[in-house]
Amino acid sequence: MQFSWPIEASTAQGLLSSSSGAAAVESAPPIGRLDAFRRRREDWAMSTLEVYWGSGSQPSWRVLLALELKRIPYESHLLSFSAGEHKTPAFTAMNPRHKVPVIKHGDFVLFESVAILAYLDRCFPEVPLLGRDAQESGLIWRSISEFQSYLEPVMIDHVVRPIFFGKAEERRADLEAHLPKLHAELQLWEQALVGRSWIVGNSISAADIVMFPSLMSLLRAATRPAAQTFQLGLLPLESTYPNLAAWVARISALPSAEKTYPPHWRAGS
Numbered sequence: 001m002q003f004s005w006p007i008e009a010s011t012a013q014g015l016l017s018s019s020s021g022a023a024a025v026e027s028a029p030p031i032g033r034l035d036a037f038r039r040r041r042e043d044w045a046m047s048t049l050e051v052y053w054g055s056g057s058q059p060s061w062r063v064l065l066a067l068e069l070k071r072i073p074y075e076s077h078l079l080s081f082s083a084g085e086h087k088t089p090a091f092t093a094m095n096p097r098h099k100v101p102v103i104k105h106g107d108f109v110l111f112e113s114v115a116i117l118a119y120l121d122r123c124f125p126e127v128p129l130l131g132r133d134a135q136e137s138g139l140i141w142r143s144i145s146e147f148q149s150y151l152e153p154v155m156i157d158h159v160v161r162p163i164f165f166g167k168a169e170e171r172r173a174d175l176e177a178h179l180p181k182l183h184a185e186l187q188l189w190e191q192a193l194v195g196r197s198w199i200v201g202n203s204i205s206a207a208d209i210v211m212f213p214s215l216m217s218l219l220r221a222a223t224r225p226a227a228q229t230f231q232l233g234l235l236p237l238e239s240t241y242p243n244l245a246a247w248v249a250r251i252s253a254l255p256s257a258e259k260t261y262p263p264h265w266r267a268g269s
């Protein structure tokens, strides 16, 4: 599968104007070489951005969402886990941990989804995802850090993965022991969304993008047959966590979310 749009002139313009302050002044070339300098940056902006991802991988979905929201042209490489495409020598040369997502921008390779979001936000500042000012940026990073430190490990490692990978029964005691912690964390996010459309600020940000695919995985896990013998206390989300339900619906309604929905989920497998 391959996506590509013509790069928008305004995006290239954003790149040209993205450096500011002392660092930019120090790195700026003498006036006479400014055109060559601009051309180099334009070349870089035009470099092909390739994304290696997996269907249903929450970190991959984050990156695809960011690319779509920012309307960044990219070349898509959907890897098959079952075929071991993430363990080939070519792929592990890019990420020795053999995990998706990975991006390649020109000859620059980067893995780790949150690092990729930060990189994309610097390269393509239009539709800022990591804050418009210092305070917003701080709040977004704090939300990402809170989510990754407290909710994500409980949700993914102790609930979602055992259900998806056929280990729920074997790990029943562990899964059940983690449900109070899961709900305590979900309750905090439910409260954080009181009267708000987005986790931070007035528009979608990396805080929403990081959390959304994981929440979607949790909701999907809760509907799997293996989950039905557990009292997960999650569904219907509209009753258990109405603010989170509205937030999930809000993001799901975005064309970028629809376009990046995991293909094998859509196919019903």
Ligand SMILES: N[C@@H](CCC(=O)N[C@@H](CS)C(=O)NCC(=O)O)C(=O)O
Pocket (backbone or CB within 6 Å): 054, 056, 057, 058, 059, 060, 086, 097, 098, 099, 100, 101, 111, 112, 113, 114
């Ligand atoms: N912290 C990483 C996690 C990446 C990750 O765990 N990717 C999984 C899919 S969700 C993967 O590629 N697993 C394959 C493997 O470990 O062999 C990130 O945010 O990018």
